[in-house]
Amino acid sequence: MSRISKPGQAGERQHPRVGVVGLGKMGRPIARHVAAGGFRVAGFDLDADAAEAARADGVPVPGTLEELLAECDLLLVAVDTEAAVRSVTQAACAAWKSGRNADGAAGDPGGGRTLVVLATITVTAMRELAALAAASGVAVLDGPLCKGEKAALDGELLVLVGGAPEDYAVCRGVFACFGKEVFHLGAVGAGQAAKLVNNLVLWASITATSEGFWLAEEFGVDLGLMREALLESSGRTWALETWYRPRDMPWAAKDMSMVLEEADRVGLSLPMAGVVHEAIKTVKRLGLPGSRAGSGPDSGPGSGTGGGAGSGAS
Structure with a gap:
């Protein structure tokens, strides 16, 4: 499996026309970074404010998704639900299968187009969408994102990629514009599987740390000082x-539900995941113990993960 951190590898198609669907907290900076990397970029979002903000960044935003699809070779799907990913994928397959260019002229069905799902969805759904796209001659990769909003703003995301090597080669120069680390982990669905594992480990760690802090708090331990000690342990x-x-954890329950759904589908018992699925609800309701004071080396505006490595790709 391969890992990259720089664009310009041999064998890449250097300048595909890139479309970004979903211009929210992740998609908007991604579009900006891809444009800065020298690619022709356009975006689309149903939300008028998001579209206008992207235009202010210099990213063209056509009036319809169909217009965007007619103008791009590589589509990055950065929406925030599985239903939205499915809708965009179906629209892309329909538009690209028709082989119509922006001027309405007939073209090559599929036309060497590639769709990349940056959102976090189940492995099962990812594979279903890839099969749907293949029937239309469209290549599909999954590339869920880790490290959250600040990393998106800085162009330092972790991208977990699944897909055929030849399709990955087309995209990796684009990935390098917004990914500090990009890992090609295997076939379609491998990226989503890795993201599920990341989320399970993340929320289990946050839950265990919260419970430990609550225990220490009952014994009158200074939580800030104890944290410093534990960082050396x-x-x-x-x-x-x-x-x-700052960490509002909007995706925690969804993340854990997906882990349990996929484990159940393959007949795998993950009792720890079940516990975390329930325990994280209390953490979300009460907040992280010791973090509300906002004192510490990581505190302050702009330091937030905005959901950390959770599902949000919006």
């Missing part, structure tokens, strides 16, 4: 390192 985790960052 075997209990050091990314969650503990970033404890003071």
Whole structure:
């Protein structure tokens, strides 16, 4: 499996026309970074404010999704629900299968077009969409994102990619515009599987740390000082390192539901995942213990993960 951090590898198609669907907290900076990387970029979002904000960044936003599809070779899907991903994929397959160009002239069905799902969805859904697209001659990869909104703004996301090597080669120069680390992990669905594992580990870590802090708090331990100590211990985790960052965790329950759904589908018992699915609800309701004071090396505006490595690709 391959890993990249720089564009310009041999064998890439250097300048595909890129479309970004979903110009929210992730999609908007991604579009900006891809444009800065020298690619021709356009975007689309049903939300008028999001579309206008992208235009202010210099990203063209046509009036309809169909117009965008007629003008791009590579589509990045950065919407925030599985239903929205499915809708965009179906629209792309219909538009590209017709082989019509922007001027309405007939073209090559599929036309070497590629669709990349940046959103977090189930492995099963990802494979279903890839099969649907293949019937229309459209290549599909999954590329769910990790590290959250600040990494998106800085162009330093982690991208977990699944798909055929030849399709990955077409996209990796684009990935490098917004991904500090890009890992090609295998066939379609491999990226989504890795993202599910990431989410399980993340929310389990946040839950365990919260429960430990609540226990220490009952014994009158200074949580800030204890955190400093734990960062030097075997209990050091990314969650503990970033404890003071704002974290509203909007995707936690959804993330864990997807983990359990896929485990059930393959007949795998994951009792820890079931516990985390329930326990994270309390953490979301009460907030992270010791983090509300907002004091610490990671605190302050702009330091937030905006959901960390959760599902949000909006």
